[in-house]
Amino acid sequence: MTQDELKRAVAAAAIEDIKPLLSRDTIIGVGTGSTANFFVDLLAELKHDFQGAVASSDATAERLRGHGIDVFELNHVGTVPVYVDGADEIDAHFNMIKGGGAALTREKIVAACAERFVCIADASKHVDVLGGFPLPIEVIPMARSYVAREMVKLGITPVYRDGVVTDNGNQILDGYECLFEDPKAMEQRLNNIVGVVTNGLFAQRGADVLLLGTNEGVERYTP
Numbered sequence: 238m239t240q241d242e243l244k245r246a247v248a249a250a251a252i253e254d255i256k257p258l259l260s261r262d263t264i265i266g267v268g269t270g271s272t273a274n275f276f277v278d279l280l281a282e283l284k285h286d287f288q289g290a291v292a293s294s295d296a297t298a299e300r301l302r303g304h305g306i307d308v309f310e311l312n313h314v315g316t317v318p319v320y321v322d323g324a325d326e327i328d329a330h331f332n333m334i335k336g337g338g339a340a341l342t343r344e345k346i347v348a349a350c351a352e353r354f355v356c357i358a359d360a361s362k363h364v365d366v367l368g369g370f371p372l373p374i375e376v377i378p379m380a381r382s383y384v385a386r387e388m389v390k391l392g393i394t395p396v397y398r399d400g401v402v403t404d405n406g407n408q409i410l411d412g413y414e415c416l417f418e419d420p421k422a423m424e425q426r427l428n429n430i431v432g433v434v435t436n437g438l439f440a441q442r443g444a445d446v447l448l449l450g451t452n453e454g455v456e457r458y459t460p
């Protein structure tokens with residue numbers, strides 16, 4: 238199967254996974270990226286079975302609205318029963334690297350307000366140790382150089398993602414050449430750097446369910 242076919246298959250599996258949660262007043266959290274886009278497109282077929290969605294990016298909000306799905310502000314919703322999103326990498330403990338599409342901050346916020354995080358990923362995203370994929374860090378623009386120097390002290394090589402501005406008006410540093418054996422501790426350390434808005438390690442709040450697309454079919458994992 239192609240990578241896109243695997244992404245579509247996990248998106249379809251996620252639809253089946255969340256169906257029991259849907260009612261006319263259900264508002265669900267929806268992530269960002271190419272895998273999440275497949276999910277949004279399939280979700281459209283169920284749009285009369287739930288109230289709407291909270292989006293983790295402007296792009297996802299636009300896609301949801303394009304399908305006629307109502308988009309709600311998180312502040313007006315409180316919690317959502319489920320958040321469905323992709324990942325750039327996920328390990329056996331359901332820790333993830335996210336933010337390849339620069340949406341990490343809003344993703345982490347919606348995930349924090351979700352009772353269940355369903356990660357949808359093709360098999361290429363499953364790794365033993367996080368860090369093969371460069372770690373995105375969203376920074377306040379004036380702090381970029383400072384944060385980059387602090388990253389070097391932690392053994393991470395920073396590269397400025399030139400030209401990218403997040404939905405929050407900030408910039409992205411991608412962290413290379415570091416494997417994250419203890420992602421929870423590193424997530425905390427990076428959060429402590431002044432000027433960091435969010436880092437792409439999702440370890441303190443990892444996934445609760447992993448739907449992994451393989452050539453043998455979609456595999457469902459829970460911790």
Ligand SMILES: O=C[C@H](O)[C@H](O)[C@H](O)COP(=O)(O)O
Nearest residue numbers: 270271272323336337338340
């Ligand atoms: O900022 C983007 C997000 O974290 C995405 O969920 C992540 O990059 C995975 O994207 P894709 O499904 O396109 O591989």
